[in-house]
Amino acid sequence: MQPHKARLQFASNVREQRLTKGLSQEDLAELCGLHRTYVGSVERGERNICIDNMERIALALEVRLEDLIKGEKE
Amino acid sequence: MQPHKARLQFASNVREQRLTKGLSQEDLAELCGLHRTYVGSVERGERNICIDNMERIALALEVRLEDLIKGEKE
DSSP: OOOOHHHHHHHHHHHHHHHHTTOOHHHHHHHHTOOHHHHHHHHTTOOOOBHHHHHHHHHHHTSOHHHHHOOTTO | OOOOHHHHHHHHHHHHHHHHTTOOHHHHHHHHTOOHHHHHHHHTTOOOOBHHHHHHHHHHHTSOHHHHHOOTTO
């Protein structure tokens, strides 16, 4: 069984941070040099995203990567 | 240009946590169901590791994934 808690938490945090900053998925995709549909699938937790792309998204959102990993109750 | 700061930080933190727990790369590989040579390459920052495997390693080391992402000075 593959773990999947982390990717769902990441998905949720990316979406929350993107909306907080008033960005569309298209905006975020452009900022991080990824495709819009890729960003959408990341936000749905469908992608086993790799660390370099996680870092790109964190840089685009101007947050620390660890803040995109954190759970609400931790 | 690919970002790579996050993967080097992750590599360094995994190695530190593994050594703190007195585990060999073989031990860690067995605990997380990954190959020994894969774990070695992750610790050298050679792998663009994906989030599911990052979570496996965090679970095997009994730490939170965010603690494997954090930098020393953040």
